Amino acid sequence: MPGESLPGLVIRLAHRLETTPGDVASRTGLHQGPSPSKATPNFNRLLMLEATQLSIVAAALRLPEPTLDALTFRPLADRYPPVTEALTRPGQAGQLRPRGFFPPWILATHTRYCPSCLAGDGSEIQRRHGGPWKILWRLPVVFACVEHKVFLRHTCPGCSRPAQDSRSSDGTRLIAAAGTAGLHPAQCRNRDSERSAAPTCGYRLDTPQDDGDSPAPSSNLIALQQRILGLLGPSSDNDHAASAFKDLHTVATIVIASWPGAASMTPEPRLAEALDHEIDQQSRCDPGSRTAAQQRRLWTTPPLTALATAALMDISSRLLALPQAAFGQAVDALLRNAPPPSALGWGRTWTMIRTSEVPAFTKEVRASLPPPFVPTARVGKPTWQRARQPITAVRDRGYLPEHVPQWLPDDWFTVMVTHSGGTALARSAVFRRFAAVQLVQIATGMQMDGAAEFLGIPEEWHLSDVHKRKLHPLHRYQHRPEDLVPAFEGLGQHISNLRPPVDYRARRRRFADWAMDPAAWGVIQAGLPRPHRNRWTIPEHEVEGLLQECASEFIWSQLTGSEMSLAPTSRDLGPSASEPDQASPKGLIRHRLLWPRGFPYYLELRSALTNHAHTLATSNDG
Structure with missing residues (x-):
């Protein structure tokens, strides 16, 4: 049915076949497990079905793949940023794959619903099996049904829990009580406990509720909801929609963090009261009861109820509709009464504003924001936390973060040494990464994790177990901050004087999936002497393949200012890929490309590859 979600289709099909949703999931290929009756596919399936599984499930259901x-959520990846975030790993733009991570602006554990939509349209098939569980009900920005002109509900009147609550101890499931048969698709599937034998609630969610707690939305709110639905629709411009949602979500965070500063922006008191009630309940929670993730999402998480969400969307859209100067003044006033930027509850909000990821916050607006919102290292924080802060004052340094490569060139280290006052600076891979991250931090005020993500450094390199990390904060190095400050100040001045500056971020995006054309490799190889004799125990054609692969990685690293191990053609991409393994043939080739002294063939090959990279860069930047 139009607008239906994958779990909705599964439970309707199970009802029609008089079996369990788990059995349907197992038979169609949505889940592979030992017990079809207890199959519980993961919520990742709702984010997207990867190509192989999409083909299998579509064939089993006899549906066209685009329909399935x-x-x-996959079709929304280009226009709804939270879906993009859930499907894209840092540094791997364009490569969609569920991350097992659900941003707060996606309802992963429950859904909103409209009772009238669930009751169906009166047709025979919907009279028997109910109307659709719509996929857009899983997005908090959808707060009303424009067809029936009602606010969506989020809890079951029978058990008072979130509708179709799919949380479990082993992760977020696609369908609640997937092993239970006999329930109508509109019935609540919530259990009293996780035991498979525990009874389900069974309340009919398609039952009309005529109470005074949920008045009808005003015509202004219906119009706002229609505009939001238009942005989510397939006919919308992807870039425009993505920009609009970034603006909306960012301003919503500021409204929540500074509440009740913007309460007067909505002309409907009932909306302000609903939002005030939810924010007040959140503030009364014991901070010690929140997990670290919940603390980081304190102000970036939307309200639970549709009425409070409608208030937040109404206020945020009215702020964004102000002229640019008035918008800047309004945001300035809200932030002056908001918690400091160092508070965890901001999440990545401030990083996005400072790095121009949020279109509404133009350079002029960012410049007008209050001074306390320029994050700097703060005395009194724990050592590990101070070590992740910018090493020196955050200010305009004459260069943009886009001008910093992820892998610093050797001549940049020479500049640092010149200004270090005699301090010996390590040129190791881990210190290079730290230095690049710091250059972004001191120019933008980003936190370490945000700067690493900006540079395309994989999360595993700085968020995994300490002994596995490839990027460390300052306290892991044998340098005192006061010794490094002059070096970074001098290097920052050097970067600001480079003309023309190189936009490495644009190059990383432009060449995200680049690999050298075999014909280009043939031309380069034709101008070189024969390589060294094959001393490895692998066939000659495999050596030739490794040479071409390493050559492609080297050119990509020169183009994007990144490490070779992050190249899209690298076979060992991952947390352990930062250093070439010199015990392997490929590791030796990479090592000699990076340090070719004493190897004439590699000296000439490196020179040819560098020239080719320069030609590509000139063509791309010109």
């Missing part, structure tokens, strides 16, 4: 794909 439309039952997931």
Whole structure:
């Protein structure tokens, strides 16, 4: 049915076949497990079905693949940033794959619903099996049904829990009580406990509720909801929609963090009261009861109820509709009464504003924001936390973060040594990464994790177990901050004087999936002497393949200012890929490309590859 979600289709099909949703999931290929009756596919399936599984499930259901794909969030990846974030790993733009991570602006554990939509349209098939569980009900920005002109509900009147609550101890499931048969698709599937034998609630969510707690939305709110639905629709411009949602979500965070500063922006008191009630309940929670993730999402998480969400969307959209100067003044006033930027509850909000990821915050607006919102290292924080802060004052340094490569060139280290006052600076891979991250931090005020993500450094390199990390904060190095400050100040001045500056971020995006054309490799190889004799125990054609692969990685690293191990053609991409393994043939080739002294063939090959990279860069930047 139009707008239906994947779990909605599964439970309707199970009802029609008089079996369990788990059995349907197992038979169609949505889940592979030992017990079909207890199959519980993960919520990742709603984010997207990867190509192989999409083909298998579509064939089993006898649906066109695009029709099945439309039952997931995947079609929204280009226009709804939280879906993009859930499907894209840092540094791997364009490569969609569920991360097992659900941003707060996606309802992963429950859904909102409209009772009238669930009751169906009166047709025979919907009279028997109910109307659709719509996929857009899983997005907090959808707070009203424009067809029936009602606010969506989020809890079951029978058990008072979130509708179709799919949380479990082993992760977020696609369908609640997937092993239970006999329930109508509109019935609540919530259990009293995780035991498979525990009874389900069974309340009919398609039952009309005529109470005074949920008045009808005003015409202004219906119009706002229609505009939001238009942005989510397939006919919308992807870039425009993505920009609009970034603006909306960022301003919503500021409204929540500074509440009740913007309460007067909505002309409907009932909306302000609903939002005030939810924010007040949140503030009364014991901070010690929140997990670290919940603390980081304190102000970036939307309200639970549709009425409070409508208030937040109404206020945020009215702020964004102000002229640019008035918008800047309004945001300035809100932030002056908001918690400091160092508070965890901001999440990545401030990083996004400072790095121009949020279109509404132009350079002029950012410049007008209050001074306390320029994050700097603060005395009194724990050592590990101070070590992740910018090493020196954050200010305009004459260069943009885009001008910093992820892998610092050797001549940049020479500049640092010149200004270090005699301090010996390590040129190791881990210190290079730290230095690049710091250059971004001191120019933008980003936190360490945000700067690493900006540079395309994989999360595993700085968020995994300490002994596995490839990027460390300052306290892991044998340098005192006061010794490094002059070096970074001098290097920052050097970067600001480079003309023309190189936009490394644009190059990383432009060449995200680049690999050297075999014909280009043939031309380069034709101008070189024969390589060294094959001393490895692998066939000659494999050596030739490794040479071409390493050559492609080297050119990509020169183009994007990144490490070779992050190249899209690298076979060992991952947390352990930062250093070439010199015990392997490929590791030796990479090592000699990076340090070719004493190897004439590699000296000439490196020179040819560098020239080719320069030609590509000139063509791309010109």
